Structure formats: C-alpha cells, structure tokens
Amino acid sequence: KQEVTQIPAALSVPEGENLVLNCSFTDSAIYNLQWFRQDPGKGLTSLLLIQSSQREQTSGRLNASLDKSSGRSTLYIAASQPGDSATYLCAVSQIKAAGNKLTFGGGTRVLVKP
C-alpha cells in the first residue's frame, strides 16, 4: 500500500527566505505526483503536476522536483511572501487505471512571517 509522508508538519520562515518542502512515498510505481495548496476552510488548489517521466516542473516562483527511484519530491518556493502561508500537500497516483486515485501526504503547514 502506498504511503506518502511530508516532513516537517509545520514550518515557519521569515519573508524573503526560500521554502523547501519535502514529500516521500514508499512505492515508486507512480503515474504522477501533484502538489496542492490549501488555505484554511478552503479547497485544494493544484500548484504543479509532475508526470512520472519528468524530473521537474516550474511555475513562477515554484519549482518541484521528482526522484522516483528514491521516492522523493521537493517543492521549492523562492523568495517567500506572507501570502504563501498555507498548507501544502503532495499526492501521488499509482499506475493509471480507472481514474487517478491519489494518495495524500499529511501536509506541511507553512507560515511566512513579515
């Protein structure tokens, strides 16, 4: 059974510092990996999707890497801002079957202090 772990569970940084969020998974036979952001009381917003054949994806200040062989992904957020404060979740899907059923990590709660 796939297990996804995100460490640390919470992170506090001063504004301007780069954020590094970690995600590890136990079964390397994944179809893709997705990073989400969740604000309190809100739904999940998709940030980046990395297909299993890719090593990284970039969007603005966000960069996500994927190392399937070691079962790890890292989300980098450059020059953090208070508006980046949220919970970040990673999720992996197994080899594509009927839909992409995701297994989620527990999330990293980020606070960016002005």
Added chain:
Amino acid sequence: DAGITQSPRHKVTETGTPVTLRCHQTENHRYMYWYRQDPGHGLRLIHYSYGVKDTDKGEVSDGYSVSRSKTEDFLLTLESATSSQTSVYFCAISGSSGSANTGELFFGEGSRLTVL
C-alpha cells in the same frame, strides 16, 4: 476555478438521518471523486466514478453510496449518518475531454458536515 460546485457547503444533521451531497461540474471531465478530510487522517478517497453509471469504492467507502446519472453530477449519500462521518467532504474531477489528459485533479471548495 475549475467549474466545480458542491452543495450544500455546510450541513448539520442528526445521527440516523440520510444525507446527500452533490457535486456538479461544468468541465465535462470523465472522472469524479469524493474525498473526506479529517485531522490526523488527511484526505482519503471514499468513492470515485469513471463514467456515467460507472463507480467504484475507495479506501473508506463503508457507510457511503454514490450515483452518477449524468456526466456533470456525482452524488454522495450517507444512508444513515453517524457521528464518525462528521468531516469535510471534497469533490474532485480529472480527465479532460480533450486529447491532453494529464491526470491532474481539481477540487471543489468542500462541504462541511456535522452529525450530532
């Protein structure tokens, strides 16, 4: 927004009553999912659908049923609600009708259910 509407957004009910949550999409996506989110357990898949009238169970399906009679609507029913079903329920969609189906999931805003 990915064109996903969940209703109701908030509901308080009593143990033993039936509850139906609705997910409506305007994206014509093939796959639809119901997840629940609980402190200490994260997000867990309840049921999913891979087409009209085609559904299957997720990891926490006991006590829940689903139906999908139209592409755009996916209903989650709690036949007899229990306090353990107090949670935030999220609907998600994936599988665009276009050629580039990346498998990316898009989530609704959630439905907060309290069972007293």
